[in-house]
Amino acid sequence: MRAFKLKRDWINGWLLLLPALVFLFAFTHIPAVTTLINSFFSTPRGRRPAKFIGLDNYERMINDPVFWKVLWNNLWFAIGTIPVSVALAIVMALWVNEKLAGRSFVRMAYFTPTVLPLIAVANIWMFFYTPGFGLFDQITGFLFGWPASNYLGNPDTALNAIIVVTVWKEAGFFMIFYLAALQAIPVSLKEAAQIEGAGRWTIFWRITFPLLMPTTLFVCVNAVINSFRLVDHIFILTDGGPDNASALLLFYIYEVAFRFWETAYGATLTVALLVLLSLLAIGQFFFFDRKVHYK
Amino acid sequence: MLKSTFLKAVAATALSFSTWASAQAVDLQFYFPVAVGGKAAETIQELTNEYVAQNPDVNIDAVYAGSYQDTVAKAITASRGGNPPQLSVILSVDMFTLIDEDLIVPFDDYLSTDEDKKWVEGFYPAFMENSQTGGKTYGIPFQRSTPVLYWNKDAFKEAGLDPDVAPESWDEMVEFGKKLTKKDASGNVTQWGVRIPSSGFPYWLFQGLAIENGAILANADGNKTNFDDPKVVEALQYLVDLSTKYEIMAPGIIEWGATPKAFFEGQTAMMWTSTGNLTNVRDNAPFDFGVAMLPAKETRGAPTGGGNFYLFKGASDEQNKAAVEFVQWITAPEQAAKWTIATGYVAPRPETWETETMKAYTADFAPALVARDQLEFAKAELSTYQNQRVTGIFNDALASAITGKKDPATALKEAQTQADAILAEYR
Numbered sequence: 018m019r020a021f022k023l024k025r026d027w028i029n030g031w032l033l034l035l036p037a038l039v040f041l042f043a044f045t046h047i048p049a050v051t052t053l054i055n056s057f058f059s060t061p062r063g064r065r066p067a068k069f070i071g072l073d074n075y076e077r078m079i080n081d082p083v084f085w086k087v088l089w090n091n092l093w094f095a096i097g098t099i100p101v102s103v104a105l106a107i108v109m110a111l112w113v114n115e116k117l118a119g120r121s122f123v124r125m126a127y128f129t130p131t132v133l134p135l136i137a138v139a140n141i142w143m144f145f146y147t148p149g150f151g152l153f154d155q156i157t158g159f160l161f162g163w164p165a166s167n168y169l170g171n172p173d174t175a176l177n178a179i180i181v182v183t184v185w186k187e188a189g190f191f192m193i194f195y196l197a198a199l200q201a202i203p204v205s206l207k208e209a210a211q212i213e214g215a216g217r218w219t220i221f222w223r224i225t226f227p228l229l230m231p232t233t234l235f236v237c238v239n240a241v242i243n244s245f246r247l248v249d250h251i252f253i254l255t256d257g258g259p260d261n262a263s264a265l266l267l268f269y270i271y272e273v274a275f276r277f278w279e280t281a282y283g284a285t286l287t288v289a290l291l292v293l294l295s296l297l298a299i300g301q302f303f304f305f306d307r308k309v310h311y312k
Numbered sequence: 313m314l315k316s317t318f319l320k321a322v323a324a325t326a327l328s329f330s331t332w333a334s335a336q337a338v339d340l341q342f343y344f345p346v347a348v349g350g351k352a353a354e355t356i357q358e359l360t361n362e363y364v365a366q367n368p369d370v371n372i373d374a375v376y377a378g379s380y381q382d383t384v385a386k387a388i389t390a391s392r393g394g395n396p397p398q399l400s401v402i403l404s405v406d407m408f409t410l411i412d413e414d415l416i417v418p419f420d421d422y423l424s425t426d427e428d429k430k431w432v433e434g435f436y437p438a439f440m441e442n443s444q445t446g447g448k449t450y451g452i453p454f455q456r457s458t459p460v461l462y463w464n465k466d467a468f469k470e471a472g473l474d475p476d477v478a479p480e481s482w483d484e485m486v487e488f489g490k491k492l493t494k495k496d497a498s499g500n501v502t503q504w505g506v507r508i509p510s511s512g513f514p515y516w517l518f519q520g521l522a523i524e525n526g527a528i529l530a531n532a533d534g535n536k537t538n539f540d541d542p543k544v545v546e547a548l549q550y551l552v553d554l555s556t557k558y559e560i561m562a563p564g565i566i567e568w569g570a571t572p573k574a575f576f577e578g579q580t581a582m583m584w585t586s587t588g589n590l591t592n593v594r595d596n597a598p599f600d601f602g603v604a605m606l607p608a609k610e611t612r613g614a615p616t617g618g619g620n621f622y623l624f625k626g627a628s629d630e631q632n633k634a635a636v637e638f639v640q641w642i643t644a645p646e647q648a649a650k651w652t653i654a655t656g657y658v659a660p661r662p663e664t665w666e667t668e669t670m671k672a673y674t675a676d677f678a679p680a681l682v683a684r685d686q687l688e689f690a691k692a693e694l695s696t697y698q699n700q701r702v703t704g705i706f707n708d709a710l711a712s713a714i715t716g717k718k719d720p721a722t723a724l725k726e727a728q729t730q731a732d733a734i735l736a737e738y739r
Contacts, residue, residue, distance in 0.1 A: 063414020170565030
């Protein structure tokens with residue numbers, strides 16, 4: 018009887034998991050394995066089927082200057098976006114957590130970038146950046162008399178211009194998580210510290226910030242994934258140019274696979290991306306996870 | 313009683329026959345892209361609806377598929393998924409890619425009569441250069457264009473130039489440009505002389521310069537490029553000099569999409585852009601403007617551009633026949649005239665320009681004739697096997713020269729080496 022019940026529980030359990038499992042396998046695991054297999058074959062064309070070529074695609078990747086360039090760009094992009102957007106998110110969350118007039122309005126204003134359609138946002142920013150009559154040029158020209166600057170058309174500034182847009186978009190999103198975490202911190206801790214005579218700064222560094230660490234880990238994982246996932250802004254703002262100066266790894270994968278139709282090489286680049294993300298995830302969970310929980 | 317049952321049965325049979333007849337109608341799926349401002353999408357939809365209304369035995373599902381890039385990506389993905397469209401407008405330069413992917417069938421199989429053959433010969437030869445290879449016709453010109461030079465007559469007047477005369481040569485463009493470039497008190501440029509956009513697909517407008525200098529970028533078989541030809545290098549040097557040496561064009565990469573707006577805003581006195589923007593400029597320019605052929609060096613010259621109709625594999629014979637008939641109808645004079653007037657694209661057959669509609673239009677709006685007249689000097693657009701990739705390499709080289717990261721000769725030499733490596737297997 019007991020065995021039967023156990024078995025029924027077991028079946029029920031798997032049935033409940035089934036929908037999620039189907040999706041997980043259909044859209045994550047099977048494509049990942051297929052990608053790995055495809056990376057050892059040549060690209061099939063209508064007239065020539067794929068043939069096994071071993072590690073040739075990987076050799077090509079190692080020798081591909083564009084690959085190293087987009088990887089470097091991606092690193093710079095991650096360094097440029099993650100710390101700034103996380104720091105901004107904390108500041109904004111602390112700000113709207115206080116009792117201030119029009120609090121809901123400010124919260125909404127910070128969150129707006131997250132809910133706007135990305136392509137529309139990128140188009141708006143493109144006109145901010147447009148040399149001559151764009152918003153930035155009009156402001157800098159009016160205030161300081163600066164000449165027109167071609168932010169998106171100059172290889173030295175194109176990527177930074179995209180970083181600015183990304184920070185603007187991400188910070189509001191991360192703020193929501195921090196806001197939730199701040200409201201979960203018991204007020205008694207703060208009150209106790211105040212009785213002990215701690216200042217606002219001490220309270221923040223000794224109490225609030227450590228208690229926010231799990232949220233910070235969560236936000237950082239998201240930020241890292243996002244920094245490798247960004248592709249839509251680039252299409253609108255720079256199209257990866259000039260000369261790949263603002264192309265990121267995922268954008269390059271799209272370009273190779275769906276513009277140049279070199280699907281096998283695209284698969285190879287995807288494997289590189291998967292390995293990179295796995296390493297980052299392992300690093301974050303195994304090394305940082307132990308340190309974030311305040312016990 | 314029996315009689316009424318019998319009548320009902322007859323009625324039911326008749327009814328099922330009529331549904332059967334409409335089920336026999338040929339269904340076509342047709343992808344089309346839109347690349348310029350104006351009313352292109354609406355016009356294609358209207359024309360398709362008109363055709364379907366006239367031909368009840370054909371159903372055409374016209375699908376707006378985004379940019380040219382999106383459209384070819386959708387068509388290839390759909391074909392690989394076993395669900396290809398029967399008809400699509402795709403860049404004429406993607407012909408070799410589509411052949412290589414084994415996705416399209418030539419029109420020749422469905423053009424048997426002498427009349428049909430004459431029909432193919434009735435298109436402008438410059439447009440057919442990107443539509444035929446190996447003696448077969450794979451593309452039928454439709455959404456085709458060439459770049460032209462637009463100029464602001466008010467700005468010309470202000471600079472002391474004849475507002476009705478556009479620069480004829482490279483040297484004249486520089487000379488005019490210097491007069492047209494205006495600076496404010498602190499030395500910042502408020503109006504540039506000329507604007508040749510270079511974002512996304514810089515090769516297209518640059519190819520105008522190369523052809524004017526007597527260089528052809530790729531051979532007709534699509535397996536050899538001439539990127540490092542000294543004449544190409546010279547053309548690129550000229551393009552770079554416009555902003556560095558002559559200082560009549562904004563430095564860095566110039567956005568394609570913002571170019572008409574910059575022209576309307578008076579940021580530039582001349583611009584190079586597609587004739588497909590003609591209607592957009594006509595509707596939105598707040599000043600009197602002129603349209604001219606691109607200035608000449610050794611010769612006049614321009615690339616053609618834009619999209620062709622392609623027939624996809626996997627369609628039945630009836631579907632392909634119906635698709636060909638639709639293409640013949642939509643490229644016929646009356647329809648093509650509507651299309652040209654709505655968008656500015658060049659009507660692909662000379663006979664269109666003889667219709668009363670077009671005559672009335674051009675009498676009222678002469679700039680519409682410029683792109684047509686320029687076809688005499690136009691050459692095939694850069695098109696090779698693995699076209700997107702080879703063109704991508706070339707675009708990167710142009711971008712690195714325009715932004716001053718490499719000198720033109722080095723950039724083009726490297727691009728040629730990379731293109732050779734890719735195209736070797738097609739020779």
